[in-house]
Amino acid sequence: MNILVTGGAGFIGTHTLIELYKAGHTAVVIDNLSNSNPVALQRVAEIIGISQIPFCKVDIRDREGLEKVFAEHKFDACIHFAGLKAVGESVEKPWEYYENNIGGTLVLVDVMRKHGCKNIIFSSSATIYGDPVEIPITENCPKGQCTNPYGWTKSMLEQVLMDIQKADPEWNVVLLRYFNPVGAHQSGRIGENPNGIPNNLMPYITQVAVGKRTELGVFGNDYPTPDGTGVRDYIHVCDLAAAHVAALKCFAVERLEVKGETEEASHLNIYNVGTGNGYSVLDMVKAFVRVNGVNVPYSIKPRRAGDIATCYCNPAKAKAELGWEARYGIDDMVRDSWRWQKQNPDGYPED
């Protein structure tokens, strides 16, 4: 298939491009580079062994820019990563988050349908479950109250895409609810490159290990978890990338014509994408130190506002229906995160 990859220069997008090409697909990337660097795409091309990844610097809110891309290429599907994702920033700048993530997606979807491309995989998040009513979380777990505007953009966009699919059954919508992506490609050439002080645990750990920050603050050790620190479902980004390729099968004609499935069920697909294992903050720190032989000083800090105690999924549906399951474990995650950070202490060089 030829795939439009929005936000393809970012962390998950770059890893997904590799999996797409490995599986024989081709891709065109659009990205406004607001949180990414074109060097990442050059490195993806090197890893794949092609001269370059087709790339257009276009903002998904720019209707004319999108029209041009669709006039020049024919797409079988869109994998839609583009969006702002910093939880704390979204509390400071809610308008910017709603406008970029929701406004941008509305323009994208409108241009897609005008050009007859009605297959979309959307990057959703475990955050839409709020404080989940069941652990492990299945896809039937009700959506919850989000604690920040970023989370609400994901929750609302799920609703927008479901309603659009319902009104026009030609749409095939896949909502992938990611748990906590970490790790990096085994080459160490691409990885997560946060701006400023990392919000997320793994890039903070790697920046402490490489000497850019003095110590990790562990946000709370009085949660009702085995060691008191927060438990999450960390997933290797290469596994997450592979889940997108597996999800393309939702668009296969045979699948859409499956007898016995309701119209809605075959055209709207929702999957948790995690490993099903919950690890605490201290489990992650200890694994990182053990596998990589580096020191990660830490101290216990107060809880972070909006955090929940425990979040991990039951990924059985993705295995049963997509034939996808995570292959990498915690040791792979911490090893590959460290390789990327060690080889690129300051992230990507300027283009």
Ligand code: NAD
């Ligand atoms: P990322 O910031 O590395 O990648 C997102 C990309 O989108 C960036 O390259 C950015 O420049 C681009 N972008 C942002 N707004 C745009 C716009 N208006 N037009 C065009 N491009 C735009 O983030 P990521 O970690 O790769 O996440 C990809 C997607 O997955 C996002 O939608 C994110 O919300 C979602 N997600 C991420 C996580 C996570 O922990 N990383 C968890 C759940 C869901």
Ligand code: UFG
């Ligand atoms: N943590 C620390 N210290 C830090 C950073 C994090 O102790 O410096 C702890 C948190 O309190 C939490 C765990 O590490 O217990 C994971 O925190 P992250 O910030 O890495 O991840 P979250 O689970 O809070 O959220 C992430 C993304 C969200 C996404 C969610 C589910 O940031 O965007 O996973 O996919 F919605």
